[in-house]
Amino acid sequence: MKYPLLLRFLQYIATLASGVGKRKKLFILIYHRVLDAPDYMRPQEVDIESFDWQMALLSKYFNVLTLEDGLQRLQNDSLPARAVCITFDDGYADNFTNALPILQRYKLNATFFIASGFLDGGRMWNDTIIEAVRNMQDSILDLSELGLGKFDVSDKSSKNQSVREVIQKIKHLPFDQRKNYVEYIASVSQNLPEDLMMTSEQVKKLDQSGMTIGGHTVNHPILSSIDLNMAESEVLENKKHLEQLINKNVKFFAYPNGKPEIDYRENHAQIVKQNGYLGAVSTQWGVASKVSDPWQLPRFIPWDKVPHKFMLRMCRLYCA
Incomplete structure (x- = not known):
């Protein structure tokens, strides 16, 4: 860390969190991508530079555990203070090319939840919309034929806003209807990328490097919509x-989109449990404790852009 005063401040925050270690809470962080550089179409995603300093802070001030170790120690009340698990959803290629080298540099483990239907050249539906709108030359995206209206895509800001609105409008539609809408939107663009997701070989190498591979469905449907x-x-x-791919048991699962009672329900958690998973994570915002349901563990996104705010948020959640 370059700045001595900032370093002392971060050490103070970490000390505060140590003082409430008896709370035995487990941070489970959610990431999706680690970009080469900031992207106006994906402003919520971290880039290499941000991910690097975040992992540096975690390695210095926190106890980073595998998800299996974290869950076991949560249940038997043996968690260390400031226990953290790192997770990635979906299976993006930059998890392998960008995130893995940084994790290895700091000797950290992460769990990667893979939607297997998109490996080897696939593309998730939301990415199709993002990339289609990014490539549009027209100033208006006309989706009146779908009953969605018209959207301004005349500049970077309007493209980003329009994508967010379109995704929100169709996210919870029935699976086949959403697929048809996405195909229509894709038809107005050209040169959509086919390398956003990992290859099967990259998933194997992630596993061989000591990372944990988890399940995330085949096609990433909203489970409550099917x-x-x-x-x-x-x-x-x-x-x-995934088990055939890496030749070992896959023990943990992440619900697509992940909001309890909206994206999945209790009967879906039972399906996950009955199919041999030891635990599962949601996107319910929060920090896991001993009373948390092991098949519906809360997580949160570390979206702060500067180190002191990142640390303050971690401390506030831990102390809540």
């Missing part, structure tokens, strides 16, 4: 595929 038989198939087929 019938239970399809939901079980998404969970089970994803698990089978």
